[in-house]
Amino acid sequence: MSAAAMVTVSHGSRTFRSGRRQVVALDDVNLSVAEGEKFGVVGESGSGKTTLMRVIAGLERLDSGTVEVAGTDITALSEAALRPLRRRLQVVFQDPMGSLDPRMRIADVVAEPLVAQGISDRRADRVVQALEQVGLTANVRQRYPHEFSGGQRQRISLARALVTDPDILIADEAVSALDVTVRAQILDLIDAIAARRSLTLIFVSHDLSVIRRVCDRVAVLRAGRVVETGATQAVYDDPQHPYTRELLAAVPRLDRSLQLARARPSNAHEPR
Numbered sequence: 001m002s003a004a005a006m007v008t009v010s011h012g013s014r015t016f017r018s019g020r021r022q023v024v025a026l027d028d029v030n031l032s033v034a035e036g037e038k039f040g041v042v043g044e045s046g047s048g049k050t051t052l053m054r055v056i057a058g059l060e061r062l063d064s065g066t067v068e069v070a071g072t073d074i075t076a077l078s079e080a081a082l083r084p085l086r087r088r089l090q091v092v093f094q095d096p097m098g099s100l101d102p103r104m105r106i107a108d109v110v111a112e113p114l115v116a117q118g119i120s121d122r123r124a125d126r127v128v129q130a131l132e133q134v135g136l137t138a139n140v141r142q143r144y145p146h147e148f149s150g151g152q153r154q155r156i157s158l159a160r161a162l163v164t165d166p167d168i169l170i171a172d173e174a175v176s177a178l179d180v181t182v183r184a185q186i187l188d189l190i191d192a193i194a195a196r197r198s199l200t201l202i203f204v205s206h207d208l209s210v211i212r213r214v215c216d217r218v219a220v221l222r223a224g225r226v227v228e229t230g231a232t233q234a235v236y237d238d239p240q241h242p243y244t245r246e247l248l249a250a251v252p253r254l255d256r257s258l259q260l261a262r263a264r265p266s267n268a269h270e271p272r
Contacts, residue, residue: 013064014026158186167200176206201215
């Protein structure tokens with residue numbers, strides 16, 4: 001029996017307008033993420049992947065279509081009605097320094113979601129446990145964000161996301177600001193935590209190698225539309241849409257199969 005869907009977007013569309021100019025960020029997007037699945041969303045800058053993440057997290061509203069999270073239709077929920085659900089869904093953002101208040105000590109940074117949710121039971125213990133899960137010790141609690149490296153700050157961001165014991169974790173370009181060595185460490189950490197806690201993981205990235213390393217399935221976005229979706233290995237080994245092949249061809253790799261994929265013509269233009 002297949003796992004129940006934790007996130008479902010049905011015919012989701014979102015357009016941003018400024019004066020006479022309008023940008024279609026999402027165009028009739030349909031996707032479903034199963035419970036416990038590690039799902040990747042990949043596309044170039046401007047493809048709509050961050051808007052999609054924000055819609056799923058309840059930070060943006062669709063113009064049309066619906067979003068269900070953990071069995072709840074959040075499409076038109078008020079902020080007050082969304083608040084209890086936010087305990088179950090947390091986000092790790094791209095820029096850890098930008099998402100951490102520089103005036104707050106790490107103990108208060110990690111405890112922020114607990115405060116927002118009104119969770120006072122064992123708050124200090126929960127903060128320590130969250131920090132330990134991401135490889136940091138309790139003695140960092142009284143320090144400030146600027147005292148840490150980029151990789152350490154992203155670990156702190158991850159601890160803050162985990163402190164409410166969520167079911168769903170969204171990582172929005174969570175390693176793109178890190179150097180290669182630290183990136184690998186954070187990816188391994190996220191992968192291990194997702195497996196250990198049976199998290200539903202949605203990993204948003206422009207980097208196909210990152211998605212391939214972490215995700216079971218992938219959706220490829222182009223100009224706000226899902227042009228291809230499927231098991232990650234299958235999509236990478238045999239891409240059906242020309243745009244997917246273009247993305248793969250742009251990845252610098254010493255790989256004969258990639259050269260063949262770049263050269264192989266196709267008339268496929270529809271999502272599979």
